[in-house]
Amino acid sequence: MVIDTxxxxxxxxxxxxxxxxxDVPIGYCRDWITETVKGTYPSLxxxxxxxxxxxxxxxxCVRCCPTGxxxxxEGGIVLVTGDECIGCGACIESCPYDARYQHxxxxxxxxxxxxxxxxxxxxxxxxxxCPTKCMYFxxxxxxxxxxSQLLKKRKYKTLAPEAGTKPHVYxxx
Amino acid sequence: xxxxxxxxxxNIPNIDxxxxxxxxxxxxxxxLGGLAAGLLFFAAVFYLLGKDKKYPAAVKVSSxxxxxxxxxxxxxxxxxxxxxxxxxxxxxxxxxxSPMSWGAWVLLIVTPISFLWTFSYxxxxxxxxxxxxxxxxxxxxxxxxxxxxxxxxxxxxxALIPLTLILGIYTGILLSAFNARPLWNNAIxxxxxxxxxxxxxxxxIILLSKKKKEKHFFGKIDLALIIIELALIAHMIxxxxxxxxxQVEAMQLLIGGEFTVMFFVFVIILGxxxxxxxxxxxxxxxxxxxxxxxxxxxxxxxxxxxxxVEAGQITRYLY
Numbered sequence: 001m002v003i004d005t006x007x008x009x010x011x012x013x014x015x016x017x018x019x020x021x022x023d024v025p026i027g028y029c030r031d032w033i034t035e036t037v038k039g040t041y042p043s044l045x046x047x048x049x050x051x052x053x054x055x056x057x058x059x060x061c062v063r064c065c066p067t068g069x070x071x072x073x074e075g076g077i078v079l080v081t082g083d084e085c086i087g088c089g090a091c092i093e094s095c096p097y098d099a100r101y102q103h104x105x106x107x108x109x110x111x112x113x114x115x116x117x118x119x120x121x122x123x124x125x126x127x128x129x130c131p132t133k134c135m136y137f138x139x140x141x142x143x144x145x146x147x148s149q150l151l152k153k154r155k156y157k158t159l160a161p162e163a164g165t166k167p168h169v170y171x172x173x
Numbered sequence: 174x175x176x177x178x179x180x181x182x183x184n185i186p187n188i189d190x191x192x193x194x195x196x197x198x199x200x201x202x203x204x205l206g207g208l209a210a211g212l213l214f215f216a217a218v219f220y221l222l223g224k225d226k227k228y229p230a231a232v233k234v235s236s237x238x239x240x241x242x243x244x245x246x247x248x249x250x251x252x253x254x255x256x257x258x259x260x261x262x263x264x265x266x267x268x269x270x271s272p273m274s275w276g277a278w279v280l281l282i283v284t285p286i287s288f289l290w291t292f293s294y295x296x297x298x299x300x301x302x303x304x305x306x307x308x309x310x311x312x313x314x315x316x317x318x319x320x321x322x323x324x325x326x327x328x329x330x331x332a333l334i335p336l337t338l339i340l341g342i343y344t345g346i347l348l349s350a351f352n353a354r355p356l357w358n359n360a361i362x363x364x365x366x367x368x369x370x371x372x373x374x375x376x377x378i379i380l381l382s383k384k385k386k387e388k389h390f391f392g393k394i395d396l397a398l399i400i401i402e403l404a405l406i407a408h409m410i411x412x413x414x415x416x417x418x419x420q421v422e423a424m425q426l427l428i429g430g431e432f433t434v435m436f437f438v439f440v441i442i443l444g445x446x447x448x449x450x451x452x453x454x455x456x457x458x459x460x461x462x463x464x465x466x467x468x469x470x471x472x473x474x475x476x477x478x479x480x481x482v483e484a485g486q487i488t489r490y491l492y
Contacts, residue, residue, distance in 0.1 A: 012181040033181040066273035067262040084262050087255030088275050089194035096353035096490040101185045106256035160490040
């Protein structure tokens with residue numbers, strides 16, 4: 001997933017779309033918006049971005065899961081099987097992005113990149129509703145995909161790369 | 174200046190504003206697990222050395238504690254799970270990469286062995302209790318079972334030594350495997366928790382022992398362990414301050430931050446330095462309240478687990 005921080009206006013539409021699509025319990029969220037202000041007045045720099053699970057290549061949550069409930073499916077998406085999860089919280093502790101939470105039903109829940117929608121050939125709910133079209137979703141292994149092309153052309157960053165997780169959500173600068 | 178805030182009203186219970194997924198049962202378990210591992214380790218070692226008559230508290234009397242400690246610890250662990258009915262899923266797979274999977278399996282083996290160990294000494298150590306309960310008279314098969322266990326006690330002891338070492342180190346590795354929590358992400362935590370567990374076990378033996386020589390001997394062991402523990406803590410602090418920014422910030426929680434008093438007063442001074450001084454004075458032949466030293470070691474060990482679990486969860490990379 002690629003997110004253009006220059007286009008994001010921080011409207012939270014992606015958050016609401018996710019909560020509606022995935023029936024996220026009230027008070028919880030699988031994605032969220034952060035606003036970062038850098039510098040001192042009058043030279044201030046504002047960055048808005050939508051954050052979520054980074055579906056890391058070297059996912060610590062998958063590594064530390066004692067039951068194998070957290071796993072990586074084909075294509076690199078990190079998922080949790082609710083019926084295998086014991087709710088120990090190890091994956092929550094292991095996530096440098098704090099992207100996971102304990103669902104009120106007990107199991108651990110997080111962003112799935114709307115895996116159920118992808119199977120039908122649709123885009124994740126957050127991407128499909130974004131009014132400024134600042135989010136892009138696609139196959140990073142395919143050099144001709146929109147996301148690969150964007151990463152070729154534009155400057156980008158990932159969140160907390162120093163945590164060594166090889167995150168797969170890229171932010172265009 | 175940099176300021177970052179959530180504008181989508183993110184307020185997830187137990188995660189925002191600060192992570193608190195693991196509560197007091199985890200700290201309690203880490204303490205009880207380390208204590209049980211230490212006691213069983215000493216019991217097995219001194220049994221194999223043939224010192225069960227010389228050090229009866231270490232080998233026999235203290236054997237009643239590990240099964241109780243492990244049972245309470247296991248209940249505490251399950252209590253802190255949020256999907257409790259699915260706990261059995263732990264035993265459907267072995268995941269080499271996951272410390273918790275290791276721990277779950279080791280506990281599944283150590284807990285029954287600890288019960289067998291206690292059972293094999295039950296009649297010898299608690300003849301009065303047996304006279305009252307008359308368990309062996311009522312259940313005849315226990316007699317032959319006891320004989321069988323006593324005959325094979327040696328093999329139990331051989332199994333216990335590596336298993337208890339894994340269990341003792343595991344209480345530290347469980348935390349240190351999380352690189353997302355800078356305060357935990359330190360390889361020294363495994364040996365440190367093992368040393369602390371052995372030290373609390375030695376203190377328990379001092380409390381239970383009625384023989385002066387045994388008290389004296391375990392006072393020496395405890396003193397050596399405390400010195401090792403202090404050295405490991407010093408290394409841990411140095412390591413963090415030589416580390417990246419997140420680790421320096423993490424250590425500042427313990428040094429200057431909100432956990433300073435808990436860490437220095439309860440863990441370092443009351444839990445380690447004062448007992449060490451008391452035990453040192455005792456070794457030189459003066460009479461000191463060793464029981465107080467032992468109790469302080471236990472208290473320090475417990476507070477140390479709480480400090481590490483609570484403070485570690487506050488440290489993070491983002492936000």
